[in-house]
Amino acid sequence: MITELGHFALILAFCIALIQSVVPLIGAARRWPGAMAVALPAAQVQFCLIAVSFGALTWAFVTSDFSLRLVMLNSHTAKPMLYKITGVWGNHEGSMLLWVLIVALFGATVAWFGNALPPTLRARILAVQGMIGAAFIGFILFTSNPFLRLAVPPMNGNDLNPLLQDPGLAFHPPFLYLGYVGLSMTFSFALAALIEGRIDAAWGRWVRPYTLAAWVFLTIGIALGSWWAYYELGWGGFWFWDPVENASFMPWLLSVALLHSAIVVEKRESLKSWTILLAILAFGFSMVGAFITRSGVLTSVHAFANDPERGVVLLFILAAFMLAALVLFAVRAHVMQARGVFALESRETMLIINNVLLTVAAFIVFVGTIWPLVAEMLFDRKMSVGAPFFNIAFTPFMVLLGLVLPVGAMMPWKRGKMGRTIRALRPALVLAVAVALLVWAMQTGQSAMAPIGLFLGAWLVAGAATDIWGRTGRSALRPRLARLRRLPRADWGKAVAHAGLGVTMAGIAGLLAWEAEDIRVAQVGERFDVAGYSVWLRDVTEVEGPNYRATRAEVQLGRGDRIIGTVFPEKRVYPVAAMPTTEAGIDNGFLRDLYVVIGDPQTGGGWAVRTYVKPLANWIWGGAILMALGGFLSLSDRRYRVAAGARKTAPEGVPAE
Secondary structure (H helix, E strand, C coil): CHHHHHHHHHHHHHHHHHHHHHHHHHHHHHCCHHHHHCHHHHHHHHHHHHHHHHHHHHHHHHCCCCCEHHHHHHCCCCCCHHHHHHCCCCCHHHHHHHHHHHHHHHHHHHHHHCCCCCHHHHHHHHHHHHHHHHHHHHHHHHHCCCCCECCCCCCCCCCCCHHHCCHHHHHHHHHHHHHHHHHHHHHHHHHHHHHHCCCCHHHHHHHHHHHHHHHHHHHHHHHHHHHHHHHHCCCCCCCCCCHHHHHHHHHHHHHHHHHHHHHHHHHHCCCHHHHHHHHHHHHHHHHHHHHHHHHCCCCCCCCCCCCHHHHHHHHHHHHHHHHHHHHHHHHCHHHCCCCCCCCCCCHHHHHHHHHHHHHHHHHHHHHHHHHHHHHHHHHCCCCCCCHHHHHHHHHHHHHHHHHHHHHHHHCCCCCCCHHHHHHHCHHHHHHHHHHHHHHHHHCCCCCCHHHHHHHHHHHHHHHHHHHHHHCCCCCCHHHHHHHHHHCCHHHHHHHHHHHHHHHHHHHHHHHHHHCEEEEEEECCCCEEEECCEEEEEEEEEEEECCCCEEEEEEEEEEECCEEEEEECCEEEEECCCCEEEEECEEECCCCEEEEEEEEEECCCCCEEEEEEEEECHHHHHHHHHHHHHHHHHHHCCHHHHHCCCHHHHCCCCCCCC
C-alpha cells in the first residue's frame, strides 16, 4: 500500500509540475496576479509529493520489501541499516528520484524565501524550475519507474554493489546532487531573466546565493568521492580522471567562474551575457553528468546504469533544454548590454582572467572525457585519455589561477594600480618564495612539482590573510583587531575559501612529488622498511562481517625504536554479490599518511603487501573542508541570504521587452 502511495504521489507531482510550468508563465506574460500566484503553492506541493514518494521508496528498502523490483536488485536482509537506506539512491531509478526531489526542494526555497523577488520574475523562475522537474519526473515514470512490482517476490535480494557499502560513498551522492541540481536554479534564474528582459545588479545579487550553495555542495560531494576512492579502492589515489569524476568536476569549475562573474554583474553591471551563458552551461554540464553516469557510453566504477536507450532520452532532455536556452540567449542579446566601464588594471579585469582560466580548464576536462567516445564514433578507434593528458593540459591553468587569485582579490573595482596591490602582497610573496626555496633545498634532485605547489599554497593562504587584514584599515593594532571581528561574513568566507584552495594545492603537490611506494611478498612476522618507517606484518586472520568475509592483517608501524600505530587492512568478499573489495589500513597524520593494503596469499608462502607513505595527503580534504566552510560563511551573511537592498535598483513592474 505504501509503495502504491509513493507511485501515485509521483504521478500527482508530475501533473503539478506541468501546471507549474505553464500557468505562472502565462500569468507573468499577461500580468495576471492570480496566475502568477499559482507558482508558489505548486512548487511547495510538488516538493511535498515527491518527498512522500521518496519516503515510500525508502520505507521499502528499510523493511526489505522484495516485492519491489528495485529493492530486490539492490538490497539484502543481511545488509546493515545504513546501507539499506543508502541503497535507495545507489541505483539508477532511486538516484533519479533523489534528483527530482532536490529539483523540487530548490524550487520550494524560492517560494519560501523569494519575497524580495519581483512577482513576475519569481513566477518565471518557478515555471522554468517546473519544466525541469516535469521533464525528469516524466523520465522516471516512463523509463525508470522505481515502483515496479514483482509477481513472485524472492526470499532475499541481490545486495547492493559492495563498493557502495561505505560511509563516504553513502553520503557522496546526496551532496553531489545538491550541487548538480542546485545549478538548476541558476539556469532558471538565467532563463527567467532573459524572458523578463531584465539583467541588472539586482539579478546578480539574487542569483549568487543559489550559485554559492550549489558550489558548496558540489565541493563537499567531490571531496567525499575523492576521499572514498583514496581509502576504499586500495590503489591509494585521490583522483583518477574517471569520466564520472570529470562529470562532477566540470560543473564545479563553471560554478566557480559563475560565482565570480555574478559579482561583476552585481557590482558593475558588466559581463551580463557571459554570466547568463555560464549559468546555462553550468547546468548543462550537470545534465551531461547525468547522461554519462546512466547511459553506459563511457565506462566508470561510479556509473549507476548501463542502458543506452535511457541514455538517449536523457540526451534528448539535455538537447531540448540547451537548445531552447541558447536560442533564447541569442534572441535576447539586446537586453544584456553592459553599463559599467573599467580600466585594464582593475578587479573586473582580474575576474575576467579568472573566468577565462576556469572555463578553458573545464573545456580541457570535457575534451579529454568525451574524446574516446568521439574517436570511436567517427574514426572507429578504441582509445582512452588518462591522467598524463589531464595533468599536462589542465595543471598550467590551475597554476596561473593560483598566481592571479590573491592579486585579483585585492585589486580595486573600476580602476586600480597593479603595482600598489603587489606591494601590499609583498610579505605574502616573500613567505611563499621562502617556502618554495626551503622545499627545494630539502628535496635536492627531485621534481619541481613540490616547490611550485607549496609556493602556490603559501601564496594563496598568505594572500587571503593579507586581504582580510587589509580590510581593517591602517590604525593601531587593537582597533584593527576589533574591526577584524566585525568584518562581514562574506569577506571572511572569501578569505577562508581562497586559503582552502591553497591548502588543497599544496596537499596535491606534496603527495604527488614525495609519495613513496613499496610492493612485496611479506611473511607473517616479517619487518621491512619503507621511506624511513618500519612495517611489521604481525598476523593475518579470517574474520566475519555482517554481510561479508574478510582476510584481515594486523600491521604495526614504527619509526626508529618508536611504535607509532597499528592498522588493520582487509580484503573482503561479499558472498551475495560474489565481489571482492579492498579496505586499506591507514595511519593518518598531519604531515603524512601511512597506507597499507593486504593482497592475496602467495603460492610460495607469504602475502602480497603494498605500503605507501603519502605526504600531506590529508591537506587535500582539509583544503576542501575549508573551501566549503568559506562558502557557508558567505551564505550566512545576511546580505546574500535575503539580497538586502537589491530590489530597490529597479521598479517592480518593469515590462518585458
